[in-house]
Amino acid sequence: xxxxxxxxxxxxxxxxxxxxxxxxxxxxxxxxxxxxxxxxxxxxxxxxxxxxxxxxxxxxxxxxxxxxxxxxxxxxxxxxxxxxxxxxxxxxxxxxxxxxxxxxxxxxxxxxxxxxxxxxxxxxxxxxxxxxxxxxxxxxxxxxxxxxxxxxxxxxxxxxxxxxxxxxxxxxxxxxxxxxxxxxxxxxxxxxxxxxxxxxxxxxxxxxxxxxxxxxxxxxxxxxxxxxxxxxxxxxxxxxxxxxxxxxxxxxxxxxxxxxxxxxxxxxxxxxxxxxxxxxxxxxxxxxxxxxxxxxxxxxxxxxxxxxxxxxxxx
Numbered sequence: 001x002x003x004x005x006x007x008x009x010x011x012x013x014x015x016x017x018x019x020x021x022x023x024x025x026x027x028x029x030x031x032x033x034x035x036x037x038x039x040x041x042x043x044x045x046x047x048x049x050x051x052x053x054x055x056x057x058x059x060x061x062x063x064x065x066x067x068x069x070x071x072x073x074x075x076x077x078x079x080x081x082x083x084x085x086x087x088x089x090x091x092x093x094x095x096x097x098x099x100x101x102x103x104x105x106x107x108x109x110x111x112x113x114x115x116x117x118x119x120x121x122x123x124x125x126x127x128x129x130x131x132x133x134x135x136x137x138x139x140x141x142x143x144x145x146x147x148x149x150x151x152x153x154x155x156x157x158x159x160x161x162x163x164x165x166x167x168x169x170x171x172x173x174x175x176x177x178x179x180x181x182x183x184x185x186x187x188x189x190x191x192x193x194x195x196x197x198x199x200x201x202x203x204x205x206x207x208x209x210x211x212x213x214x215x216x217x218x219x220x221x222x223x224x225x226x227x228x229x230x231x232x233x234x235x236x237x238x239x240x241x242x243x244x245x246x247x248x249x250x251x252x253x254x255x256x257x258x259x260x261x262x263x264x265x266x267x268x269x270x271x272x273x274x275x276x277x278x279x280x281x282x283x284x285x286x287x288x289x290x291x292x293x294x295x296x297x298x299x300x301x302x303x304x305x306x307x308x309x310x311x312x313x314x315x
Contacts, residue, residue, distance in 0.1 A: 006221055006259055012272075013257070013264045020213055020247070022159055022275035026107045027216050033209040035081055040205060042197040046083065048307035049153060049185050053087040056300050060088060061095075063298045063311045064149050064181050071098040072147040077134050078156050079103030082114045085151060086121060093122050104130045104137045138175040148176055153185035155307070158278035165278070166288045173293035173314055182294060182312040189241040189279040190306060199234035199243055199277070207232035210247055210274060222258035229253055233271070241279035246271040285310055 005024060012019040026034065038046040053060070066072060074092070076085055082103065089101060101118075105111050111129040118127050130137040141148075150172060157165050172182060199206055210232040214225040229251050236243040249266035256263045278284075285296065294312040301308045 002220060009217055009221060009257065010260045010262070013262075018264075018266075018270070018272045020217075020272055020274050022245075023106060024216060025209060025213055025274075026110070027212075028109045030209060030212050030216070031080075031107055031110050031113075033205060033212060036205045037201070037209060038081075038083070040201045040203065042201045043206075044194065044198055044304075044306055045155060045187055048187075048302040048304065049309065050084050050087070051302040051304075052300055052307065052309050053084040055303070057087055057091045059300055060183070060309070060311075061091065063300070064183075066092075066097060066149070068095065068097055070147065072149060073102060073141065073144065074099050074149050074151070075102040075104065075138070075141065076151040076153070077104050078152070078154070079105050079114055080110055080154070082118065084153060086118070089118070089122055089125055093125055100126045100128055102128050102130055102137075102141065104132070104134055106132070135171055135175065138172070142175045142177075145177065148180040150176070150180070150182045151185075152182065153309075155185055155187040155277065155279075157184060158187060158280070159275060160278070161276070162278070162284070162288055166291060169289055169294060169312075170292040176293075176314045178314055180314040181297075182314070184285075184310045184312055186280040186285065186308055186310065187277070188301075188306060188308055189238070189281050192236050192238050194306070195238075195243055195279065196234060196236045199236070199245060200232075206234075210245060213274065214247065217257065221260065223255060225255050226253070241281075241284075243277040243279070244273065245275040245277070246273055248272075280308070 008021050037043050103111060103114055108131050111131055115127050115129050118125055160168060211227055211230060214227055214230060217223045218225050231248050231250055233246045233248050249270045252268045254263050254265050293315050295315055296310055297313045298311040299308050
């Protein structure tokens with residue numbers, strides 16, 4: 001894991017413009033900060049999808065076309081703290097559906113906390129945590145040939161370019177059988193007044209979450225980033241529906257990363273691109289899945305129309 005981290009940081013800092021992978025936001029401190037972010041008044045995304053999972057749970061279950069006497073596997077990519085999914089799990093458990101829940105996450109800490117929480121909240125639930133890469137885990141699970149429902153929530157697909165998102169969904173299809181379902185949660189295109197504060201909250205929690213990536217590089221790769229010399233800066237273009245996050249060097253400076261064995265120079269005002277957060281509409285989703293094995297079966301939105309869970313079926 002540390003070797004992969006080192007190689008990806010090296011590749012990103014040697015790129016022009018510089019980049020760092022957003023997946024490395026999530027260490028123990030990053031996990032805790034993201035839980036704080038999800039509870040911020042500006043961060044509408046979690047509340048919007050939670051609205052769907054709380055108030056339209058039965059509609060979700062009906063759209064999955066699940067049979068109570070047929071076992072299935074419920075697999076969540078990037079499960080995190082399971083806040084939204086818990087609403088669905090409670091309903092499935094109370095209605096005596098036969099299934100195992102497979103939460104997949106890169107963070108062992110997040111999976112440990114999730115399993116502990118679910119063991120208390122839903123004692124009868126069978127939870128089989130899976131740490132690692134989505135496709136490696138899915139490849140190991142596909143041998144079962146059991147019906148599958150895949151959850152990919154929180155608009156995590158929006159962290160990819162459209163081409164990568166299309167490739168990602170195509171690869172998901174390759175690990176599934178005809179009739180399997182994919183619940184794809186996406187943030188819908190909205191005005192800058194709603195979107196931008198979600199990535200730049202007044203308490204500075206999102207800024208701390210982003211800057212923690214540099215702190216992690218300091219700890220794990222023995223570098224000397226001075227965190228006071230960098231700031232978080234989000235940008236959003238309403239026209240193309242893409243929010244971007246950057247870490248900005250506030251002074252001209254050099255940073256040594258000992259594990260890599262290199263020193264990197266930063267100009268004052270130079271940006272490190274850390275994340276994109278794509279927003280969607282029906283046309284974009286159709287375009288992304290047009291060369292995959294999926295088609296849209298249903299679209300379920302929250303009460304404000306901010307967020308949508310698309311139910312896709314593997315053809």
